[in-house]
Amino acid sequence: MAKLPAALLIASSLVATSCAEGPAPRPFSARDSAGVRIVMSQAPVASSPWTLDILPSAEIGADASDTMQVLFRVSDGTVLEDGSIVLATGAAPMLRWFDEQGQYVQGTGRQGGGPGEFGSAHGARIQWLWPLGDSVATWEHAERRMQVFGPEARYSRMLQLEPPTDPGSYPQLVGPIGEGFLAFLLEMRPPGVLGAVERDPIRFVRYGPDGKFSNQVFEGLGYSYITYLWKRPDGTEDKTRGRPPFSRNPVAAVGNERLYFADNEAYSIAVLTPEGTLQSFIRRPELGRALTTEMVEAYKAASLAGAPEDPEVRRRWKETLDDAVYPEYLPWIRQMLIDRIGMLWVQEYVPQTALEATWSVFDPSDGHWLGDIVLPMAWQVLEVGADYVLAVVPDDFDVERVRRYALYRSK
Numbered sequence: 067m068a069k070l071p072a073a074l075l076i077a078s079s080l081v082a083t084s085c086a087e088g089p090a091p092r093p094f095s096a097r098d099s100a101g102v103r104i105v106m107s108q109a110p111v112a113s114s115p116w117t118l119d120i121l122p123s124a125e126i127g128a129d130a131s132d133t134m135q136v137l138f139r140v141s142d143g144t145v146l147e148d149g150s151i152v153l154a155t156g157a158a159p160m161l162r163w164f165d166e167q168g169q170y171v172q173g174t175g176r177q178g179g180g181p182g183e184f185g186s187a188h189g190a191r192i193q194w195l196w197p198l199g200d201s202v203a204t205w206e207h208a209e210r211r212m213q214v215f216g217p218e219a220r221y222s223r224m225l226q227l228e229p230p231t232d233p234g235s236y237p238q239l240v241g242p243i244g245e246g247f248l249a250f251l252l253e254m255r256p257p258g259v260l261g262a263v264e265r266d267p268i269r270f271v272r273y274g275p276d277g278k279f280s281n282q283v284f285e286g287l288g289y290s291y292i293t294y295l296w297k298r299p300d301g302t303e304d305k306t307r308g309r310p311p312f313s314r315n316p317v318a319a320v321g322n323e324r325l326y327f328a329d330n331e332a333y334s335i336a337v338l339t340p341e342g343t344l345q346s347f348i349r350r351p352e353l354g355r356a357l358t359t360e361m362v363e364a365y366k367a368a369s370l371a372g373a374p375e376d377p378e379v380r381r382r383w384k385e386t387l388d389d390a391v392y393p394e395y396l397p398w399i400r401q402m403l404i405d406r407i408g409m410l411w412v413q414e415y416v417p418q419t420a421l422e423a424t425w426s427v428f429d430p431s432d433g434h435w436l437g438d439i440v441l442p443m444a445w446q447v448l449e450v451g452a453d454y455v456l457a458v459v460p461d462d463f464d465v466e467r468v469r470r471y472a473l474y475r476s477k
Contacts, residue, residue, distance in 0.1 A: 103346040122469035125168050137153070139155060139466075142192065145456060154195050156191065160190065163219060174219040182213065267285055270282070312392060312396060323340065333352050334348070348430075356395055398414070410429075412427075420443050
């Protein structure tokens with residue numbers, strides 16, 4: 067099981083605080099350190115931002131009179147080789163096929179535990195979709211299960227990951243890799259010192275095509291937790307743990323037969339093989355972005371907006387928000403994905419109340435920063451192809467619509 071060398075971890079943290087002044091730097095530079103390639107990009111290679119068409123080439127969900135167009139809790143979507151769009155929704159049929167223009171074609175899947183059904187006692191939910199030629203694979207987290215459906219929405223086969231041997235952990239899928247899968251396991255720890263923010267370890271493991279455990283790949287810094295006192299309605303208190311606001315959390319993606327991992331201590335992405343060999347770092351030398359008072363107040367207001375109406379409960383919510391530990395700087399990365407041609411997309415971390423966020427795109431073969439595109443924060447990006455972006459785009463009334471936009475990559 068690989069761990070990042072201490073010297074490289076230290077160098078990674080220094081990236082966030084060192085940026086020399088002087089002449090305009092080259093767009094990127096590369097060097098080797100302890101056999102690991104480090105690629106530092108100062109600016110994107112593209113001279114202009116990447117863009118989308120103003121109007122979508124396909125839209126699903128606009129026709130409220132068609133029940134198959136009405137979408138509910140879309141969790142993922144993909145475009146198949148014939149151009150058809152497959153969506154995973156929270157209502158039956160839970161798998162829905164649409165043509166290139168967004169017209170409903172067919173669907174399958176209802177709640178249940180049988181072949182071609184989704185969920186059981188844990189409830190029905192498809193977390194992931196990915197294309198397999200003219201077929202589509204689904205992933206259910208609670209069941210640790212992949213199911214494959216053919217071009218006519220027919221159930222084909224199923225595979226389930228074996229449960230981990232260590233108690234208290236559960237495999238959470240990162241993505242398919244080769245003919246197997248890569249998942250992560252969390253080690254949950256008991257409450258610690260009051261007010262202390264700690265980062266639990268996160269372990270990445272690989273499973274073979276038969277669903278059996280193969281090997282441990284990598285261990286890194288996991289999710290941030292703070293120990294605090296939870297006040298009950300009767301006035302008693304209990305020591306517990308929770309994730310603090312704007313915390314530095316791990317981000318991972320799988321593609322190109324590689325694991326891409328960022329611990330968010332700096333803008334630094336580790337690239338590892340399925341066996342756990344650390345190959346390179348993809349980096350940008352940015353100074354830390356300060357967490358402002360305006361960001362904190364906007365976060366508190368948004369959190370209270372979702373609180374129950376009970377005055378006493380709202381009062382405790384407000385106390386918890388006021389007493390929370392807020393960091394000095396924002397994390398670096400919110401999420402990553404690999405597009406259909408193997409490019410690494412990295413969304414910058416901005417507060418959830420922000421209107422838009424920048425996605426930076428990197429060539430994973432050499433680590434160069436290729437270009438940027440700005441997308442609305444309200445969008446849930448499902449998939450990026452060579453020339454399109456597929457996303458859930460809520461309207462002014464938060465009604466879900468899925469749109470495919472033409473993508474123009476700047477040279």
